[in-house]
Amino acid sequence: MATGEFDLIRRFRDLLPGPPGDLVIGPGDDCAAFDGGDGRLWLMTCDALVDGRHFRLDRIDPEALGRRLAAVNLSDIAAMGGTPRFALVSLVLPAGFDEEASEALVRGVSSELGRYGACIAGGNLSGGDELVADMTLVGEVPSEQVIRRTGAQPGDSILVTGRPGSSAAGLAVMAYDGDTTRFADLVQAHSEPQARVEAGRAIAVSGLATAMIDLSDGLMADLGHLCTASGVGAEIRTNAMDLGESLQEAGSFTGIDPLRWVLSGGEDYELLFTAPPEAVEELAAIAAKAEECPVTVIGTIAEGAGEVRCFNEGGADVTPDDGGWDHFGSDNQET
Amino acid sequence: MATGEFDLIRRFRDLLPGPPGDLVIGPGDDCAAFDGGDGRLWLMTCDALVDGRHFRLDRIDPEALGRRLAAVNLSDIAAMGGTPRFALVSLVLPAGFDEEASEALVRGVSSELGRYGACIAGGNLSGGDELVADMTLVGEVPSEQVIRRTGAQPGDSILVTGRPGSSAAGLAVMAYDGDTTRFADLVQAHSEPQARVEAGRAIAVSGLATAMIDLSDGLMADLGHLCTASGVGAEIRTNAMDLGESLQEAGSFTGIDPLRWVLSGGEDYELLFTAPPEAVEELAAIAAKAEECPVTVIGTIAEGAGEVRCFNEGGADVTPDDGGWDHFGSDNQET
Numbered sequence: 136m137a138t139g140e141f142d143l144i145r146r147f148r149d150l151l152p153g154p155p156g157d158l159v160i161g162p163g164d165d166c167a168a169f170d171g172g173d174g175r176l177w178l179m180t181c182d183a184l185v186d187g188r189h190f191r192l193d194r195i196d197p198e199a200l201g202r203r204l205a206a207v208n209l210s211d212i213a214a215m216g217g218t219p220r221f222a223l224v225s226l227v228l229p230a231g232f233d234e235e236a237s238e239a240l241v242r243g244v245s246s247e248l249g250r251y252g253a254c255i256a257g258g259n260l261s262g263g264d265e266l267v268a269d270m271t272l273v274g275e276v277p278s279e280q281v282i283r284r285t286g287a288q289p290g291d292s293i294l295v296t297g298r299p300g301s302s303a304a305g306l307a308v309m310a311y312d313g314d315t316t317r318f319a320d321l322v323q324a325h326s327e328p329q330a331r332v333e334a335g336r337a338i339a340v341s342g343l344a345t346a347m348i349d350l351s352d353g354l355m356a357d358l359g360h361l362c363t364a365s366g367v368g369a370e371i372r373t374n375a376m377d378l379g380e381s382l383q384e385a386g387s388f389t390g391i392d393p394l395r396w397v398l399s400g401g402e403d404y405e406l407l408f409t410a411p412p413e414a415v416e417e418l419a420a421i422a423a424k425a426e427e428c429p430v431t432v433i434g435t436i437a438e439g440a441g442e443v444r445c446f447n448e449g450g451a452d453v454t455p456d457d458g459g460w461d462h463f464g465s466d467n468q469e470t
Numbered sequence: 471m472a473t474g475e476f477d478l479i480r481r482f483r484d485l486l487p488g489p490p491g492d493l494v495i496g497p498g499d500d501c502a503a504f505d506g507g508d509g510r511l512w513l514m515t516c517d518a519l520v521d522g523r524h525f526r527l528d529r530i531d532p533e534a535l536g537r538r539l540a541a542v543n544l545s546d547i548a549a550m551g552g553t554p555r556f557a558l559v560s561l562v563l564p565a566g567f568d569e570e571a572s573e574a575l576v577r578g579v580s581s582e583l584g585r586y587g588a589c590i591a592g593g594n595l596s597g598g599d600e601l602v603a604d605m606t607l608v609g610e611v612p613s614e615q616v617i618r619r620t621g622a623q624p625g626d627s628i629l630v631t632g633r634p635g636s637s638a639a640g641l642a643v644m645a646y647d648g649d650t651t652r653f654a655d656l657v658q659a660h661s662e663p664q665a666r667v668e669a670g671r672a673i674a675v676s677g678l679a680t681a682m683i684d685l686s687d688g689l690m691a692d693l694g695h696l697c698t699a700s701g702v703g704a705e706i707r708t709n710a711m712d713l714g715e716s717l718q719e720a721g722s723f724t725g726i727d728p729l730r731w732v733l734s735g736g737e738d739y740e741l742l743f744t745a746p747p748e749a750v751e752e753l754a755a756i757a758a759k760a761e762e763c764p765v766t767v768i769g770t771i772a773e774g775a776g777e778v779r780c781f782n783e784g785g786a787d788v789t790p791d792d793g794g795w796d797h798f799g800s801d802n803q804e805t
Contacts, residue, residue, distance in 0.1 A: 158556060167591035169556055169608075173508040179591060181558045181606060221504055223516045225560075225604050256493055256502035256514060263520045264600050269560050271516060271606035271795055273504075401783060453595045 145344065164273070164284050165214040165349060175275050180211035183269035186229075192266055195326075197236040200268060201243020202327060205352065209251065209330035210404040214349035216282040216339025217274035219253035219332060224270050227263035238266065251332050261320065280339040282408070284364035284446040287346040291409040291436040293369060296331050296417055297428045298324075298377065299354045300393060303400025304385045311389055318388075320381050328404045333408055337425035343418040347408040353399045355455065358407060359443050368439020371398075374448040377431045398455055409436055498699065499619050500549040500684060501609070510610050515546035518604035521564075522665040527601055530661075532571040535603060536578020537662060543607040544586065544665035545739040549684035551617040551674025552609035553587025554588035554667060559605050562598035575603065586667050616673040617743070619699035622681040626744040626771040628704060631666050631756055632763045633659075633712065634689045635728060639720045646724055653723075655716050663739045670741055672760035678753040678769065687732045690790065693742060694778050703774020706733075709783040712766045733780065735788055744771055 159176055160168035166178040173348045182205075184204050186192045205222070224244055228237060237260075246254055253272070305325030308318045315322050330349075338344050348361045355371075362369050376397050386393035410418045419430040445454045494511055495503035501513040519539050521527045530538075538693075540557070547554045560580055563572060580590055588607070640660030643653045650657050665684075673679050683696045690706075697704050711732050721728035745753050754765040781790045 155555075155587065155589065158589065162590075162592045167558065168558065169591070171506055171508065172510070173506065175507070177512065177608075179556065179558055179606070179608065181560045181592070181594045183560050183562060183594055183596050183604070185562055185596045187599070188597050220490075221502065221514065223502065223514055223606055225516045225518050225521055225606075227518060227562075227602055252490065254490065254493065255497075256504070256732075257497045257516070258515045259518055259604075261518050261520045261602075262523050263602065264522070265599065266601050267562055267604075269518070269594075269602075269604045271514070271560075272557055273512075273514065273608075357743060 153211075160283065165211040165400035166217070168215070168281065170278070171275070174278055176278050176281050178212055178215050178217045178274040178276060179271065179399050180208055181269065181271040182207045182211065182312065183267055186266040186310070197239040198243035199326065201240040201245075202247040204268045204270050205244045205247035206328050206330045208270050209247070209332055210251075210349040210351065212272055212274035213330050213332045213335030214347050214406060215274070215276060216280050216335050216347065217276040218336060219248065219272055219274045221252050221273045222248055222253060222270055224258035224268070226269070227257070227261050227265070227267035229264055229266055230262070232266055242439065244270070246314055253384060276339060280342070282339055282344050282347040284346055284348050284361045287361060287365035287367050287409040287436045289367055289436050289438050290410070291345055292412050292415045292432050293409055293434045293436060294356065294415065294430055294432050295350070295354070295405055295407045296422055296426060296430055297403070297405040298336050298382060299350055299378050299403045299405050300382055300396030301325070302328060302401045302402045303396040304382055305390050307391060307396070308385050318372055318381060318385055323442040324403070328402060330404050330427055331406045334422045334426040334428070337421050338406070338408055338418065341418055343414040343421075344408045344410050347406060350403040350405045350407055351401060353401045354407065355398045355443050355445075359441055360405065361409070362436070362439065362443060363441035365436075366440065366454065368437040368442040369434055369444070370437050371443065371445045373445055373453060375431065375433045376446070377429055379429075395455065479641055495618065500546040501552070503550070503616065505613070506610070509613055511613050513547055513550050513552045513609040513611060513617050514606065515543055516604065516606040517542045517546065518531040518602055521601040528701040532574040533578035534662060536575040536580075537582040539603045539605050540582035541577045541663045541665045541739060542563070543605050544582070544667055545684040545686065547607055547609035548665050548667045548670030549682050549741060550609070550611060551615050551670050551682065552611040553671060554583065554586050554590040554607055554609045557583055557588060557605055557733055559590055559593035559603070561593070561604070562596050562600070562602035564599055565597070567601055579605070611674060615677070617679050617682040619681050619683050619696045622696060622700035622702050622744040622771045623746070624702055624773050625747065626680055626769050627747050627750045627767050628693065628706070628742065628744055628769045628771060629750065629757070629765055629767050630685070630740055630742045631669050631757055631765050632740040633686055633714050633717060633760060634738045634740050635717055635731030635733075635735045636660070637663060637737045639717055639728065642724050642726060642731070643720050653716060653720055656720055656737070660737070663737060665739050666741045666761055669757045669761040669763070672740070672756050673743055673753065676753055678749040678756075678757050679743045679745050682741060685740045685742055686736060688736045689742065690733045690778055690780075692774055696742065696744070697771070697774065697778060698776035700771075701775065703772040703777040704769055704779070705772050706769035706778065706780045707787045708780055708788060710766065710768045712764055724756075730790065
């Protein structure tokens with residue numbers, strides 16, 4: 136979902152003229168970044184939500200859709216350690232999406248951005264047959280604080296904020312059409328995801344993390360992206376996962392192994408980051424305090440070339456076959 | 471089409487929290503602009519092209535579509551006097567739009583940006599039912615050089631680059647399915663529009679212009695936007711228009727009054743700008759030299775509140791009723 140995961144450009148980057156020197160980060164990370172010349176990097180990311188692919192218009196209210204659009208973009212800024220600033224919102228509106236709905240969507244974007252002091256600076260409206268809500272978000276970060284995907288080293292610990300898998304579990308319990316009030320926290324994780332902007336900033340300010348990415352495609356898949364970018368591998372210990380009560384209960388309720396949600400569920404918008412073992416305790420405390428959420432050490436960076444393996448308590452390899460989550464099918468061409 | 475023309479946001483801007491102080495220009499101009507802190511403004515614009523609204527996929531090749539996507543965004547940067555720098559490209563791709571076509575589209579964007587030293591910094595891909603090619607372009611301009619829509623004063627002369635109406639005339643002669651090689655310049659103006667980036671920069675560096683806008687919706691409509699933003703009116707003299715041979719011949723060929731194309735045709739991506747009479751000669755020469763194109767004085771800014779009137783050689787009011795051009799129907803909600 137992130138700016139950097141623009142395979143089409145990466146694939147034939149060699150055909151394009153080289154970027155100018157002040158484009159510090161091009162395709163291949165959560166955001167692109169250019170040098171502001173005054174000690175700041177300006178971060179840029181874009182993400183689109185398309186009806187029938189990323190949401191169903193008949194099942195989501197426009198204001199919640201706006202908040203989601205903001206959250207997925209905020210998460211990319213958070214993953215670089217940045218502060219979100221200015222957004223452009225580009226909407227393709229079908230005939231049935233009326234003015235009231237459009238205003239609710241924009242209000243949702245604005246309110247979610249406003250939580251972090253960011254704002255809508257402009258946008259574009261077009262007609263079309265299906266609703267597309269596209270957004271570009273610019274953020275800033277002091278140059279020396281930016282965290283990329285590329286810095287993970289063998290031996291580093293792997294940390295994650297919150298409880299990955301909650302969004303997928305929320306979708307599952309909603310599909311069961313059961314007593315979802317029992318799983319209100321999971322349903323909310325799915326329907327109202329929130330970016331970890333405060334944690335991202337605190338991690339960046341600490342200077343302790345070696346690499347970071349946000350979880351949009353699923354923990355295994357996104358850890359794989361981080362490992363590929365860093366030229367390393369990773370080993371996850373399933374018994375280190377902090378499932379929490381809700382995920383375990385939702386597993387019993389649906390008959391689905393909750394570890395599947397944790398490893399392969401998407402759209403959590405948690406932060407996954409790496410740090411040398413000696414920095415882990417301090418860094419985990421900093422991130423947990425910033426966001427008031429659990430922060431868990433789930434494994435270790437290893438030698439390798441992008442491979443992520445999972446081991447259970449007994450040491451057996453329990454790596455799932457499927458990896459990440461694929462956005463309502465195989466049509467999403469990224470990752 | 472421009473960032474600033476985001477009526478939805480302008481309309482209920484009062485409901486949104488006020489922007490931070492370093493957002494120098496918000497909705498209401500060709501680009502938004504934020505203060506880089508080092509004497510530069512960073513300009514941001516976005517524009518989308520939607521199949522069936524802004525183009526017909528069965529009539530345009532993907533590389534030309536990419537060049538057009540770049541040109542419409544470059545034109546917004548040019549209209550503020552900026553230098554284009556970094557682009558994000560967000561594509562919604564239907565099943566039938568294959569990898570080869572996607573690469574051609576991106577190649578087209580890249581080649582057009584490359585003419586001005588700008589580049590693609592990242593992007594996003596999604597699946598969807600109809601092709602949407604959306605782009606955000608960031609540019610830069612020294613703070614003291616930026617040209618807004620808001621500075622036109624009664625008595626200022628109104629200047630325009632090139633030959634507005636050429637794109638609409640090109641579309642008309644193509645529709646006649648006649649000997650279009652005879653009107654190759656008009657057909658090219660329609661199918662391969664080019665932004666006036668060099669003229670925009672030269673006008674900005676000169677410091678002589680009071681206001682500027684690019685022509686995307688049509689000369690009357692866009693001059694109306696500039697007048698509304700400046701709190702003035704305008705009078706155009708139709709006999710001052712430099713039609714050129716091609717427009718006149720295309721008028722004879724199709725039986726259409728070429729002035730209609732000039733006043734109401736869209737997608738010309740020429741620059742329209744204003745300046746005090748004593749600066750006109752020097753400024754016109756600067757713009758003409760930068761772009762190697764005609765630059766014509768077409769009228770005068772008057773007192774008023776956004777009204778644009780046209781007068782013929784005899785002094786009769788010949789203002790057309792319809793104003794601008796409306797993108798394949800009334801579905802485009804801007805302007």
